[in-house]
Amino acid sequence: MGERMLTPDVLVIGGGATGAGLLRDLARRGLRCLLVDRSDFGTGTSGRYHGLLHSGGRYVSKDPSAARECIVENQVLRRIAAGCIEDTGGIFVATPDDPDDYVDAFPGACAAAGIDCDEIPVTETLRREPALSPAIRRAFRVPDAALEPWQLIEANLADARAHGADAWPYQRVVAIQRDGRRISGVTVRDERSGASTRVVPRMIASAAGAWAGQVAALAGVELMMSPGKGTMIVYNQRMTDTVVNRCHPPGDGDIMVPVHTVAILGTTEELVEDPDDDETSSDEVQALINEGEALFPALRRMRVLRAYTGVRPLYRDPAVQGPEASDDGRAISRSHIILDHEARDGVEGLISIVGGKLTTYRLMAEQAANAVCAKLGMSEPCTTAGEPLPGMGDSRAHWLGHRLAEHEDRGGGDADLICECEMVTRAMLERFLDRRGPCSIDDIRRGTRLGMGPCQGGFCTFRAAAIMAERAPDGHTDRAAPGGSASDPEGALSTFLNERSKGTRAVAWGRQLQELWMVTGIYVGVMGLEGSSSEHGGEATEDHGAVS
């Protein structure tokens, strides 16, 4: 097979928030850039995170500089990405078990970090959030918010494209060639067709998150990541309309984030060897609920839709933290760091950006872009903090009821809804397909929230598969994309359903178990899908989850 060859200025590896932000930044500075991701954009940690735009409150006592970065970027994102943010506000509440000294010092520590924080009376807090434990002792309001990752990534990529950049999903970096100290090229493999492309950039910026170690290894560079696995539970309804944090030293199960129609409880923290180890165990789920009950006593009675796990791109800097491995992931800094592999390892043409938080993705991108520009001898300033992302300047688009309100303005009703739970209309789906071209149902999910509600795809998957097939050009046979394709609707359907049901395994009890059985009954019993589901279901996509 003949290899294509491309020669961009910069190759960005990884289409999470950091990579997308970096692509935008570099493109706006006038560089010709290409971004590749081994999967769909936002299927790494950025699509499997907790959904919280940190105010910084969580870090005030242990890591004040991280807290300061958070609040600054929080304010920047409210300006440039308002449309991806639901301004829920946040509260830190102290339960009877939380240490007095921590609670007493909290407002002062916030003030020192530049975070607005007022104490609100407990009665007022309980009136607003009646699901909270009546035992709470104190409550502080901070400017936390909910941040939607996929729209954010899409908007960054769109702006980058508008500035001449390119971004390719399903393209994995499989080899990095060196010519002595210098990187001479990169081999990228199309995950759907197997075809490969050779990219010869002037610089590589690896924004591969928890996989940055693997990417560095391809270039013969040793970079030790400490992937920190974290699990979250998705509840069917928003038991809170505000982000609720427990006012204590960061621990497990102490944050509840309202995200669109659901509420997400998180997280756990466990260091793992393999960044692809994102199996969710029922022990983690139970641990989360046990902790979460201190904030929301009725947790056990509420319906859980699924659980998912993400892997933090934690980096243990041997120079700072010493080489001896600690088991405590929470002890590793949440700050980001830019690794110049020329200075660090004597390999020219590669930098890695590791660590950090989604909240600070733009700052990370800015600093990484500065480093790239310095290498390329450029001094263009960064403009990403001043310009709103395309289509994202307006905060009015994003509030809990917006889809319902818009749908009702068009007359309402089920007839036009493909995904009833998340109110995805046929028009929304078709717009997405037009924009995206051939894709998997899971790609549709990230773009539209299809399949993310209580039935977890039970009632929308067959409709979506039918529409995909209906719109596939005649005689079109696109290569079997991971996760199915328009020419193979049945495969697309099975893959998606299997992936969705995987996320419910660790939480399969009560209502959700009943739902699972019903959906299984529909597909297996009524539609007779069994044979094909095992055929296609074995190899699901790499991405299993979501800020669901």
Next chain:
Amino acid sequence: MSITELIEAAAHEPVTSTADGCLKCNVCNTVCPVSRVTDLFPGPKYVGPQAQRFRLAPGSPPQAGSVMPVLSPDHTVDLCSGCGFCTNACPAGVRIAEMNSRARAQMRADRRPHLRDWLLGQPDLLGRVGVPLAPLANAALRNRAARWVGETLVGVHRHAPLPTFSRRSFRTRWSRSRGRRLRAPGSADPERSVVYFHGCAANYYEPEVAEAAISVLERNGLEVIVPQQVCCGLPLISNGLYAQARARARHNLTTLATFARAGFRIVGTSTSCTHTLKAEYREMLDLDDEDARAVSGATWDICELLLDLHERDRLDTRFGRSDRHLPYHPPCQLRSHGIGLPALDLLALVPGLDAVDLDLDCCGVAGTYGLKREKYDIAMAVGQPLFRKLRESGADEAACDSETCRWHIAKATGIRVRHPVQILAAAYVAYAAAEAEAAGAPSDG
């Protein structure tokens, strides 16, 4: 489980969290009488558990960035008639109709109440104004021009089945015949007396229903106490005016609870009022205190009480013969009581009377729903199968326990519709007459 136990269980789970139970099985959609006849109403699954996930909780602060603090951004939920079939049918225990009612209340709270809904929500207010002016008011209700004005200005459909005002209210007639004395709980024997909740319909429009009930109760040796009372508040609840409904409820609870605690049974002739006392004060208005629990447990629908007497062999079953076919329509509210169809069992005691369940779900009017300009046609369409079956039955009279259903069915079919207790009262009279006749004119044999 009895309704009180059901409510007890439900009280521990907020109505809105029952949305968690929805498996999207669609059973609710198959029983909804409204979505069957109009595309304007998307059906209980959509407006209920599905839309619920998009509604902010009432206490939540307005979000800084959003256009306005819309807590319930949907309006199609207003087309839910509140018949409650969905709740009854849901295999997962989702309280859909109740959820819809709350959403409607939230919608109203976000906006200014509609004059029409405010008026229809207060039959007691209308009654107090209308009864003294009965001849005039009734003429106006029959006047086409006046009804046109009412439709245009107020939004009450010109053909809506509005009842006529009685010239004297039941309470006036009662105090004239029995004296103004109000009985205190201590002055009567709770075993041998009952407290009567007449509601607005029997007071202002159909005193004959109240009087029939009283005659039947007295015939069975029960003394009837008519305490001070106001509208139960259901029309306010259905129109989303919870705050006003709560004021009415508190008023009633204060009086009725003293009787309930003293062991009296509270009996009503309106299935919707009795359901409100039993369930809605606690479930919908969140008045779940001692008083509300006492009243809820002490309240009986008239036919429920009479059947209970019968089951304990305490009902006088000497009814006069009536050889005819009597179609019977159980109102939706009655089904929510979860007490079966006691009226049918009672009517079966009347010799010769062939009372048969029409076996069709909803007549369409659903309280004040079908009176509204924009909903009248829906209400008529919902009731069509019932009207047709009733007309085809050839009967010249039907029975139904709920006033608004009676008025709606009668208006739509031209067939007289009475409360089952009126039929029973008449059967007692017929028996007495037959006895008297037998005594006065000895038969040939």
